[in-house]
Amino acid sequence: MTQGDQIDYPIxxxxxxxxxxxxxxxxxxCPVAHVRLPSGDQAALLTRYDDVRQVLSDPRFARSADGAARVSAEGTGVFDRRRPGVPQSGDGHQRWRRMITKWFTAKRMAALRPAIEAMADQLVDDMVERGRPADLKANLGFPLPVWVICELLGVPASDRERFSYCSDTFLNLSRYSAADMEAAHTEFAAYMAGHIEAKRADPGTDLLSDLITGTDSAGERLSDDALVSTGMGLLIAGHETTTNMIGKMMAMLLADRERWEQLLADPALVRTAVEETLRYDANAGFGMIRYVSEELELADGVLPAGTTAVCSMASANRDERIFDDAGEMDLTRSPNVHLAFGAGPHSCIGQSLxxxxxxxxxxxxxxxxxxLxxxxxxxxxxxxxxxxxxGLREVRVIW
Incomplete structure (x- = not known):
């Protein structure tokens, strides 16, 4: 590992x-740097594209293990917890992923797209009616992903607020206490257990109903613990992350009027523009953790066995070795091999959504x-x- 002064992380x-x-x-x-996490534990921070991609793509390394560094001071953050019933690596993990991934195919996303568009139109209607200035995150970015993930899980609209509170608590390093985090986990697990029982008695056409009755490639069904953990994982992946990215995307595109005008002139650029905002995002958060269970040689150093590696996808996405003019936002950039959703066997299941x-x-x-x-x-x-x-606390806009 490259030697250097230890720095506090996150930066x-x-x-x-x-x-x-x-x-x-x-x-x-110092592409492989010594860092100190909020817990006080030590880790290795990877900031170059090739190193980050190599570690994230290696199927041997899971998010957590005995002896791994803790992220939060009390060890209660979402990255510090294992998900009961869900294998974190190996064949079992891949079977679990295949059961989930079939719900996020291009065909399913195309079928879901009109419903998402109708939701977005409704939320814009409500925002315009309330008048300007308006907080784009609160009025559109926050509710839309909640509505969509609740729809996928068959959760009634009346429970959306409970879901959003739990998601916020799971992902916080400092705003909530250990007791708050533990209470949110307990509340969510109890809610999901009851929701699973209701779906088992009266299944619908949602993802959760399908998982309750479906089997993996080995002919096994998910346990109740695995179903609860799956619901938690989809909530985290489907709500707070997308909520924040909606706000950040719009802030980036509106920060320079020429970007917005370019899209107005050529709406066909929407797809490449979205990919470029994902790459360009300077507030992507913590990054992904991997516990390196055996020595790993990288292009820029060696990670000894027992190292907790923090992969900064956001820094990797600005690596000048990979991206021409990495510090510039190019709405036409293609191909765009960014790592915003990770890489390899643990890449984000919900990235298509x-x-x-x-x-x-x-x-x-x-x-x-x-x-706008x-x-x-x-x-x-x-x-x-x-x-x-x-993310951004709010994104105030006028039109």
């Missing part, structure tokens, strides 16, 4: 758009509110503090 963002200058320094001088939601939001806003602009300079947009996924 705080400087504003809504620009990355911390430490990223470039670490990529150039997230892409669909981001594309729909952008298409609806371009169509409905072409005069930020109500304050981008540098003054308030950042969320303590959230593992990173």
């Amino acid at each position: 705080p963002p400087i504003d809504a758009i620009e990355p911390p200058p430490e990223w470039e320094r670490l990529r150039q001088q 997230a892409r669909t939601e981001l594309q729909v939001v952008l298409e609806v806003l371009l169509r409905r509110l072409p005069t 602009e930020l109500a304050v300079p981008a540098a003054e947009l308030p950042l969320v503090e303590g959230l593992l996924v990173g």
Whole structure:
């Protein structure tokens, strides 16, 4: 491992758009760095694209294990917990992923797209009726992913608020106490257990009903613990992360009027624009953790067995070795091999859903509110503090 002064991680963002200058320094001088986590435990921070991709793509390494560094001080954050009943690596994990992934195919996303568009249109209607200025995150970015993930799990609309609170608590490093986090886990597990029982008695056409009755390639059904853990994982992947990305995407695109005008002139760029905002995101949060159970040689150093590696996909996505003009936002960039959703056997299951939601939001806003602009300079947009996924507290806009 490259030697150097130990730094505190996560590295705080400087504003809504620009990355911390430490990223470039670490990529150039110390791509495998010693860091101290909020818990006080030590880890290795990877900031170059090739190193991050190699570790994330290695099927041997899981998110957690005995002896792994804890993220939060009390060891109660979502990355510190194992999901009961869900294998974290190996063949069992891949069988579990295959059961889930079939719900996120291109065909299913195409079928779901009109419903997502209708939801977005309804939320824009409500926002316009309330008047300007408006908080785009609160009015559109926050509710839309909740509605969609609750729809997938067959959760009634009346329970959306409970889901959003649990998601926020799971992902916080500092805003909630250990007792709050534990209570949220207990509440969510109890709710999901009851919801599973209700679905078992009266199954619907939702993902959860399918998982209750379905079997994996070995002919085995998911246990109740695995079903609860699956619901928690989909909530985290499907709500807070996408909520924050909607706000960040719009902030990035509206920060420079030429970007918004380029999209208005050529709406066919929506897909590549979404991918570029995912790559360009300077507030992507903590990154992904992998416990390196055996010595691993990287291009830029060696990770000894027992190392907890923190993979900064956001820094990797700014690696000048991979991306031409990495510090510039190019809405036409293609191909765009960013790592925003990870890589390999643990890459984000819901990435096709997230892409669909981001594309729909952008298409609806371009169509409905072409005069949209930020109500304050981008540098003054308030950042969320303590959230593992990173984001903006609010995105105030006028039109």
